[in-house]
Amino acid sequence: MILLQAVRIAKSFGARRVLNNVNLIIQEGERAGIVGVNGAGKSTLLKIITGALSPDAGEVIKAKDISVSYMAQDGGLESGQSIWHEMLSAFTHLIGLEQQLREMEKRMGDPTVMADGKQYRQLLRDYDSLSADFENKGGFEYEANIRGVLHGLNFRDMDYNTPVNILSGGQKTRLALARCLLGAPDILILDEPTNYLDMDNLTWLEQYLQSYRGAVLVVSHDRYFLDTLTKVIYDLDNGGITRYTGNYTGFIRQKKEMQEQQLKAYKKQQEEIARTEEFVRRNIAAKDTTRRAQSRLKTLEKMERVTRAGERTQGKRFFLCCPAKRAGSA
Ligand SMILES: Nc1ncnc2c1ncn2[C@@H]1O[C@H](COP(=O)(O)OP(=O)(O)OP(=O)(O)O)[C@@H](O)[C@H]1O
Numbered sequence: 640m641i642l643l644q645a646v647r648i649a650k651s652f653g654a655r656r657v658l659n660n661v662n663l664i665i666q667e668g669e670r671a672g673i674v675g676v677n678g679a680g681k682s683t684l685l686k687i688i689t690g691a692l693s694p695d696a697g698e699v700i701k702a703k704d705i706s707v708s709y710m711a712q713d714g715g716l717e718s719g720q721s722i723w724h725e726m727l728s729a730f731t732h733l734i735g736l737e738q739q740l741r742e743m744e745k746r747m748g749d750p751t752v753m754a755d756g757k758q759y760r761q762l763l764r765d766y767d768s769l770s771a772d773f774e775n776k777g778g779f780e781y782e783a784n785i786r787g788v789l790h791g792l793n794f795r796d797m798d799y800n801t802p803v804n805i806l807s808g809g810q811k812t813r814l815a816l817a818r819c820l821l822g823a824p825d826i827l828i829l830d831e832p833t834n835y836l837d838m839d840n841l842t843w844l845e846q847y848l849q850s851y852r853g854a855v856l857v858v859s860h861d862r863y864f865l866d867t868l869t870k871v872i873y874d875l876d877n878g879g880i881t882r883y884t885g886n887y888t889g890f891i892r893q894k895k896e897m898q899e900q901q902l903k904a905y906k907k908q909q910e911e912i913a914r915t916e917e918f919v920r921r922n923i924a925a926k927d928t929t930r931r932a933q934s935r936l937k938t939l940e941k942m943e944r945v946t947r948a949g950e951r952t953q954g955k956r957f958f959l960c961c962p963a964k965r966a967g968s969a
Contacts, residue, residue, distance in 0.1 A: 642665050642666065643688065643701050643702065643705070643826060645684070645697065646662055646699075647660050647661070647697040648684070649695045649697055650683055650687060650692070651695055657680040657683050658684060658878055658880075660697075661680075661879065661880045662880065663688070666854065668852070668853070668854055669871060670855050670857075670868050671870070672856075672865045672873070673857070673858045673873045674858075674860075674875070675874060679876065681875055684880075685858060688856075691709070706822070706824035707828060708824040708826075709829075710829045710832060712831045712858070714815050716803055716811050716818060717811070718802075720802065721800045721802055722797065722806075725818060726785040729781075730781045733776055733777065733778045736776070736778060737778060739769060740766065744766075746762060781821075784821060788817045788847075791843035792813045792814075792816060792836070792840055794810075812834060813836070816829070823851075825853045825854065827851065828855075829859075830857075830858045831858055831860070833859055833861045841861075845867045857869070862887045865887035869886050872886070901947070904945045905946065915939050918932065918935055919932045919935050919936050923936070
């Protein structure tokens with residue numbers, strides 16, 4: 640099932656077109672990476688996907704009722720609250736259920752409720768159903784989850800009552816990542832999540848994301864991280880995007896093969912063009928061969944040109960300085 644789709648996205652900043660006709664899909668449970676050189680538009684694309692930025696053209700379509708969390712590049716958590724309080728905010732729904740259960744327990748001990756058999760039995764049924772809901776949603780594990788994630792992201796030795804606003808930039812970024820992970824959204828979107836992680840944290844994060852139940856879309860310059868995690872790579876290059884199936888190493892291999900094929904096709908076509916041009920030059924002015932030459936010239940003009948980079952364009956620019964062409968055709 641497709642969870643999210645970006646369709647024909649275009650975005651410019653001033654005269655610079657950063658994204659041009661970009662398409663991207665995120666399927667259920669997918670692990671996808673976005674790569675590209677610095678300034679290729681990776682962060683811009685993530686911002687558009689998450690609604691933080693509007694595209695100039697195109698649209699982002701999201702499946703109904705899915706949750707998305709986004710960690711911006713170096714986007715540290717800012718808060719006057721404690722570390723623990725901030726992590727708890729990922730579980731407000733469970734905390735709400737827990738409070739309802741506590742209130743029900745109080746009412747169960749109320750003598751007037753106990754004296755009313757019908758009301759009491761109904762309360763027991765409601766309590767059972769809410770307890771099951773609480774358990775199914777991870778109500779008995781969330782505190783352990785918070786500890787696990789904080790431990791994994793290098794807060795093991797911290798007092799969890801520490802206010803977030805006195806932490807370092809790197810710690811705030813790791814906390815933002817922790818908060819995103821604990822929210823357990825259907826799509827987790829992370830921009831350079833491995834900044835500020837040491838080797839242990841990185842290994843922990845790789846394992847956490849590998850067994851993550853939702854989809855993950857990640858921008859990273861860390862090829863080892865991408866190799867471990869991703870099954871799909873989106874390559875942003877010159878404003879366009881190409882989707883490759885496989886991890887980072889697979890992507891590099893496929894891209895190289897594609898570039899080699901493109902170069903071959905380009906060279907082959909250039910040879911053909913040169914041969915045809917030569918034929919036209921030799922024959923266009925001669926009475927008995929001019930029609931054949933003109934026909935070749937037309938073929939040349941209509942030919943779909945392969946560029947060195949593999950793009951295809953319609954050829955039009957030939958023989959602008961050829962007298963025979965000026966006289967005879969176009
Ligand atoms: N708000 C903005 N105003 C003007 N230009 C911008 C803005 N945001 C991004 N850009 C420009 O758009 C281009 C793409 O930026 P973006 O941050 O998306 O690239 P990136 O691929 O994420 O780069 P990096 O790998 O360095 O993080 C860059 O040239 C950047 O300077």
